[in-house]
Amino acid sequence: MSAIFEPQIIAFCCKFCAYAAADLAGSMRLSYPSNIKIIQVPCTGRIDVIHMLRALEEGADGVMIAGCLEGECHFLEGNLKVRQRVDHVKHILSEIHMEPAGWRCSTCPRPWAEGLQKSPSK
Numbered sequence: 001m002s003a004i005f006e007p008q009i010i011a012f013c014c015k016f017c018a019y020a021a022a023d024l025a026g027s028m029r030l031s032y033p034s035n036i037k038i039i040q041v042p043c044t045g046r047i048d049v050i051h052m053l054r055a056l057e058e059g060a061d062g063v064m065i066a067g068c069l070e071g072e073c074h075f076l077e078g079n080l081k082v083r084q085r086v087d088h089v090k091h092i093l094s095e096i097h098m099e100p101a102g103w104r105c106s107t108c109p110r111p112w113a114e115g116l117q118k119s120p121s122k
Contacts, residue, residue, distance in 0.1 A: 006035045007061035018066035045078020
């Protein structure tokens, strides 16, 4: 028997949009993949490169950062700042010959609860 690989994904979710969507999904009794571990952050702009790399060091197979839509960040430019940091982490990973494909930065509006079910699993 061969076990099916389930990547462990750490999802850093903005308190105002993405985490609210995950909370709404729970209220609607929608399920999302059990291999996604959600961490609420005040703003995705608070996520530093070290947080993303620490997730990898601790065994995560991928990182998903979900925040406010561009131009609608409650802290003005947090989602724009984290995009630059994600690009930097992808560059670091490619420099050490690790595949950065499991790293994703996305935006989501608050009523995105159904979209959480379709989160990447590869």
